[in-house]
Amino acid sequence: xxxxxxEVFRRERAGAxxxxxGSIVAPDAxxxxxxxxxxxxxxxxxxxxxxxxxxxVDEIEDFxxxxxxxxxxxxxxxxxxxxxxxRERAGAAAPRAG
Amino acid sequence: MNERVQxxxxxxxxxLILGWRNSEWTGIAPSLEEDVAFSSIAQNEIGHxxxxxxxxxxxxxxxxxxxxxxxxxxxxRSAPLVELRRLExxxxxxxxWLYETADAIRLEALRASDDPELAGIAAKIxxxxxxxxxxxxxxxxxxxxxxxxRPRLDEALGELWPYALGVLDEExxxxxxxxxxxxxxxxxxxxxPVARGTHEAELAELLxxxxxxxxxxxxxxxx
Numbered sequence: 197x198x199x200x201x202x203e204v205f206r207r208e209r210a211g212a213x214x215x216x217x218g219s220i221v222a223p224d225a226x227x228x229x230x231x232x233x234x235x236x237x238x239x240x241x242x243x244x245x246x247x248x249x250x251x252x253v254d255e256i257e258d259f260x261x262x263x264x265x266x267x268x269x270x271x272x273x274x275x276x277x278x279x280x281x282x283r284e285r286a287g288a289a290a291p292r293a294g
Numbered sequence: 295m296n297e298r299v300q301x302x303x304x305x306x307x308x309x310l311i312l313g314w315r316n317s318e319w320t321g322i323a324p325s326l327e328e329d330v331a332f333s334s335i336a337q338n339e340i341g342h343x344x345x346x347x348x349x350x351x352x353x354x355x356x357x358x359x360x361x362x363x364x365x366x367x368x369x370x371r372s373a374p375l376v377e378l379r380r381l382e383x384x385x386x387x388x389x390x391w392l393y394e395t396a397d398a399i400r401l402e403a404l405r406a407s408d409d410p411e412l413a414g415i416a417a418k419i420x421x422x423x424x425x426x427x428x429x430x431x432x433x434x435x436x437x438x439x440x441x442x443x444r445p446r447l448d449e450a451l452g453e454l455w456p457y458a459l460g461v462l463d464e465e466x467x468x469x470x471x472x473x474x475x476x477x478x479x480x481x482x483x484x485x486x487p488v489a490r491g492t493h494e495a496e497l498a499e500l501l502x503x504x505x506x507x508x509x510x511x512x513x514x515x516x517x
Contacts, residue, residue, distance in 0.1 A: 220327055221326070221327060226432050227436075230425070230428060230429050233425065234327075234330055234334045235327065235331075
């Protein structure tokens with residue numbers, strides 16, 4: 197039996213974003229819909245589902261960061277180490293008063 | 295026992311026994327997804343049985359568990375179709391589809407009943423049965439569309455047809471014939487229905503297994 201993998205996205209409540217829930221292996225879209233309903237919706241855990249054939253997903257997984265531009269990252273970057281280094285440099289040049 | 299209670303018990307027994315039979319696929323269905331889906335359908339059927347037993351229990355002054363588990367074999371009112379043990383996928387799908395088609399006809403009649411409680415529970419049950427029918431029809435189409443599936447399904451439908459007719463009262467049977475023939479695009483044979491009132495030999499074994507835990511517990515045990 198040939199099968200298709202469908203990626204399933206689920207909305208937990210009105211207004212919430214669609215989030216990836218998992219995948220379904222099914223012979224075709226009709227089976228996938230029935231299976232997704234049972235697997236991701238029967239306990240009232242979803243208000244909506246999206247089913248996307250994995251084939252239809254454009255995947256990008258090459259992200260270069262050759263110049264260490266950490267400040268552009270969404271999670272920010274830790275300044276702890278850099279601050280410590282800067283303090284050490286400053287301390288060596290001119291000890292803090294007091 | 296009045297006619298209303300008998301009707302409720304017939305419906306409840308059908309759903310309980312079929313739910314049990316369908317649950318025999320849990321863990322061994324053709325695919326993991328099907329396992330989840332078919333087990334879920336089985337649980338729904340048992341849930342319907344409980345709701346129906348509760349209505350009957352109120353009139354009989356007992357409870358749903360007592361009706362489900364404590365009656366003797368000859369007190370069950372299930373149709374022989376649901377009692378058959380056919381752990382073969384084409385037969386399971388044939389039975390599932392024939393039952394759901396017959397059940398839809400029965401529920402439509404009940405929804406038009408002038409007993410508001412019966413009409414209400416039939417409507418409520420039918421809102422879940424819609425998805426069982428979608429599941430059954432999708433499988434029937436799939437099996438009919440393959441060289442291996444079609445003869446297997448046809449053979450199973452031939453075997454189960456007299457049993458399917460027996461699920462319904464006489465006046466509703468022509469509608470089942472009409473729907474089954476419309477779907478399959480051929481004439482079904484004119485056979486004597488295997489009607490409610492007798493039981494298949496497999497039912498005894500099923501009841502023995504189904505009531506095992508209940509019988510092993512001391513009277514009055516709470517769960």
